[in-house]
Amino acid sequence: MLTLAILGFLAERPLHAYELRRHVSDLIGHNRPVSDGALYPALQRMHRSGLVERRSEPGDSAPPRQILTITDEGNAELLRRLTTPKEAEITDGGSFFTLLAFLSLVPDPGQQAAVLQRRLDFLTRPASFFQRSGAPVRIRDEQDRYRRGMLVMARATQLAERAWLEETLADLGQAS
Structure with a gap:
């Protein structure tokens, strides 16, 4: 569900990794805590797979910030996950609520x-x-x-x- 949540939030707008972590934690963290040790490796895998892109933006009197955006491939993967969820994503309440949070993105x-x-x-x-x-x-x-x-x-x-x-x-x- 972490991948679905990441793609879903990035489909809404580009986010800094810290903002993304906060959004994901708000959505699924009460069921499954979201640590940097889970989020950052997932983002790396998704970047290598071409689902998300990173770009640098100047920070406010700080080092440049990495902004994450979803790619066309990421949008296609998001729609695939939303329209053909696994059985466990239907039967598990927390997983289903994560799916439900982004179902409106299906046109x-x-x-x-x-x-x-x-x-x-x-x-x-x-x-x-x-x-x-x-x-x-x-x-x-x-x-x-x-x-x-x-x-x-x-x-x-x-x-x-x-x-x-x-x-x-x-x-x-x-x-x-």
Whole structure:
């Protein structure tokens, strides 16, 4: 998701690496901390792959700053990642939210809708944190108050997300 976040923010505007790190940390850092040891090697790989470019700009009474911009190849990779996400990027909530943060960069509402539909399909499958006899444990059947609390909170979040997905899919259907 780090690559997706980097490309997404650079598609919005060129950024200094420090600004980019702050934006990426704000988006995904609460789930996965973003260190210089992760960001800078990723930027190096992306630069070598032709996805981002670096240029120097004079700093305000400081050494020149390296400004990062996305290339045409980077934009193509960003759109590929947004329109054909891996299954884990659909099923993992943090990964999906990173994807969602940049989905508006996909120009085709039909492609946007296809990604949202995959998430909705995932959310409508029976699931639970806990299983008994191979079946998901229902809230009313969980005796442990803390596990029941997990199930209650997860259910409320899932219902809110499903409602938003259904509303947005309906809107995208009208826009097509």
